[in-house]
Amino acid sequence: DFKKAALHGNVARKKRAEIYGDSRALLCVATGQMAARDMGLVKGAEAILDLSQFSMVIFDEIHQAKGNDCYVLMLEEIRRHFGGCKVLCLSATPAETKRDLDNLLYLLRGNDLRERVGLIKVRVDPQPKKMIKVPVPLSPDILYFSKKLYEVAVCLHKRALELSQPYPDIEREVRALLNGEGDSPWIAPENVTKRLVSQVRRSVQYRAWRDNLIEHIYAVGAVGRYWRYLLGTGKFFFLDRMGRDLVYAFKVAIRGERELRRPKLRRGSDNSWFFNMLRRNGELRPFIGRITAIYREVSEGSGFSSVLKASNLSELAIETGVSRSDLEDLKRGGSGRYKSGDALIKDIFARLRASLSRDAEWRDHPLTERIVDIVESHLRYDRAGSIIVESNFYEDALFISEVLGGRLGELYGVNFCTVAGSQYMGHRTARENIAGFAAGNFPAMASTTFIGEGHHIPGASTLIIKHQPHRASQLQQFRGRVGREGVGLIYNLLLPQGERAFMVNMRRLKEMQRLIDRTFVD
DNA sequence: CAGTGCTCTAGAGTAATGAA
DNA sequence: TTCATTACTCTAGAGCACTG
Numbered sequence: 001d002f003k004k005a006a007l008h009g010n011v012a013r014k015k016r017a018e019i020y021g022d023s024r025a026l027l028c029v030a031t032g033q034m035a036a037r038d039m040g041l042v043k044g045a046e047a048i049l050d051l052s053q054f055s056m057v058i059f060d061e062i063h064q065a066k067g068n069d070c071y072v073l074m075l076e077e078i079r080r081h082f083g084g085c086k087v088l089c090l091s092a093t094p095a096e097t098k099r100d101l102d103n104l105l106y107l108l109r110g111n112d113l114r115e116r117v118g119l120i121k122v123r124v125d126p127q128p129k130k131m132i133k134v135p136v137p138l139s140p141d142i143l144y145f146s147k148k149l150y151e152v153a154v155c156l157h158k159r160a161l162e163l164s165q166p167y168p169d170i171e172r173e174v175r176a177l178l179n180g181e182g183d184s185p186w187i188a189p190e191n192v193t194k195r196l197v198s199q200v201r202r203s204v205q206y207r208a209w210r211d212n213l214i215e216h217i218y219a220v221g222a223v224g225r226y227w228r229y230l231l232g233t234g235k236f237f238f239l240d241r242m243g244r245d246l247v248y249a250f251k252v253a254i255r256g257e258r259e260l261r262r263p264k265l266r267r268g269s270d271n272s273w274f275f276n277m278l279r280r281n282g283e284l285r286p287f288i289g290r291i292t293a294i295y296r297e298v299s300e301g302s303g304f305s306s307v308l309k310a311s312n313l314s315e316l317a318i319e320t321g322v323s324r325s326d327l328e329d330l331k332r333g334g335s336g337r338y339k340s341g342d343a344l345i346k347d348i349f350a351r352l353r354a355s356l357s358r359d360a361e362w363r364d365h366p367l368t369e370r371i372v373d374i375v376e377s378h379l380r381y382d383r384a385g386s387i388i389v390e391s392n393f394y395e396d397a398l399f400i401s402e403v404l405g406g407r408l409g410e411l412y413g414v415n416f417c418t419v420a421g422s423q424y425m426g427h428r429t430a431r432e433n434i435a436g437f438a439a440g441n442f443p444a445m446a447s448t449t450f451i452g453e454g455h456h457i458p459g460a461s462t463l464i465i466k467h468q469p470h471r472a473s474q475l476q477q478f479r480g481r482v483g484r485e486g487v488g489l490i491y492n493l494l495l496p497q498g499e500r501a502f503m504v505n506m507r508r509l510k511e512m513q514r515l516i517d518r519t520f521v522d
Numbered sequence: 523c524a525g526t527g528c529t530c531t532a533g534a535g536t537a538a539t540g541a542a
Numbered sequence: 543t544t545c546a547t548t549a550c551t552c553t554a555g556a557g558c559a560c561t562g
Contacts, residue, residue: 033553392550
């Protein structure tokens with residue numbers, strides 16, 4: 001009479017307590033966060049899980065046990081109070097550095113568990129992997145548009161310098177926000193502008209003057225962010241992110257005044273912060289025109305130009321193909337398809353993205369084009385296995401799979417899919433897509449960093465990395481994902497400015513390989 | 523009444539990055 | 543080499559509206 005239970009946050013706490021107490025439940029599979037919570041290791045959580053009832057705990061992907069991770073909390077608790085409980089830990093990439101490995105070994109052995117915890121080494125990566133470095137030069141149009149954005153930043157910067165003149169310390173810092181010397185211009189990232197702003201708040205007394213200076217500094221940082229999107233990810237991504245910001249600022253009603261905060265242009269109501277600030281400040285208002293002119297030029301010939309033409313959300317929705325009845329539902333107060341303005345904006349941009357990706361004339365960033373080239377040659381020469389494409393951004397991953405579909409889908413009679421984490425895509429959909437990919441329904445799958453851990457993907461032979469991954473361990477995980485049935489090919493697409501990140505990743509990878517090849521057992 | 527789907531918040535980790 | 547900061551990812555959990 002074998003019984004198993006899956007436990008996660010969506011299972012009610014009362015029910016979880018019941019399952020823990022049920023002697024017929026022989027196997028409980030739980031998320032780490034929830035298990036730590038139920039053990040009472042998280043502040044404010046009541047302990048309902050007593051490990052002395054269990055004879056063994058298995059930790060999968062044990063390399064996550066770092067810092068204050070829930071695995072660390074659980075292992076420390078087991079070491080302190082549950083000596084009789086066996087522990088089995090699994091990982092293909094136990095550590096990135098020797099220090100990480102030593103920390104992990106201490107966590108497992110401690111001082112007194114030495115005899116009770118064994119370490120087992122399993123080779124999971126027997127097939128050879130080929131890492132291919134693909135330098136990708138920036139195209140003239142990207143350079144042209146990024147130069148225009150940079151000029152806007154220069155203007156804002158010049159005025160910020162004037163404003164900071166009475167304060168030599170601050171003036172020096174402001175001067176360093178921009179560097180146009182040499183071949184590669186540079187705009188300070190937002191951590192720099194944020195730090196500078198707090199310094200200004202401390203040292204400048206006269207309020208109106210101070211706020212004006214602060215807003216100029218923020219504006220330099222925000223323009224810098226768009227500049228980075230354009231240069232590093234592509235025209236589509238620039239249009240998508242800035243388009244959303246414009247829509248939030250100008251096409252939806254803004255309720256109430258907002259206090260001055262640093263730009264958070266990612267999602268939610270804060271999206272409108274930047275353009276609202278420009279609108280409020282008389283000196284900055286002309287820059288709205290300059291920035292939207294660049295947006296107009298980049299979006300020329302694509303559906304994204306309607307973002308500027310439409311005067312309100314409804315008009316924009318109609319232009320992008322939302323039916324009038326759907327709009328009526330929205331106006332009636334959410335009883336129909338759309339629950340909020342957010343949902344409508346999301347839908348509008350999904351349509352814009354899809355129509356852009358179907359446009360045969362449109363050419364995006366050289367990175368995107370290179371991905372299409374690689375997938376195309378894979379299909380043309382009928383190479384074995386399928387392809388995973390990795391991007392750092394969800395919208396970008398969607399765009400890639402749609403562009404592939406638009407350019408190659410009909411030609412070769414194939415489809416492509418995307419997977420992402422729970423914030424963007426339900427687990428069920430993601431699981432189905434991965435299963436379809438594994439079954440060979442899709443020759444290529446675009447993904448966010450979500451794919452890095454914990455998914456078994458048979459049949460993948462090739463990986464294309466658009467952006468260098470956040471973690472070297474992720475690269476190592478990927479190496480295990482592709483090429484299980486033969487040689488695995490990994491394409492590292494590299495922009496001129498991405499060289500350093502690549503070299504660092506390669507060095508770490510080598511170091512990690514040495515640690516894996518080590519024998520752990522004494 | 524239980525299940526589903528959506529939205530929002532809080533909190534965790536990591537790589538990239540630049541400066542000391 | 544070390545440190546601080548940012549942007550990004552993920553998850554859990556609560557609340558809400560809807561459904562069968």
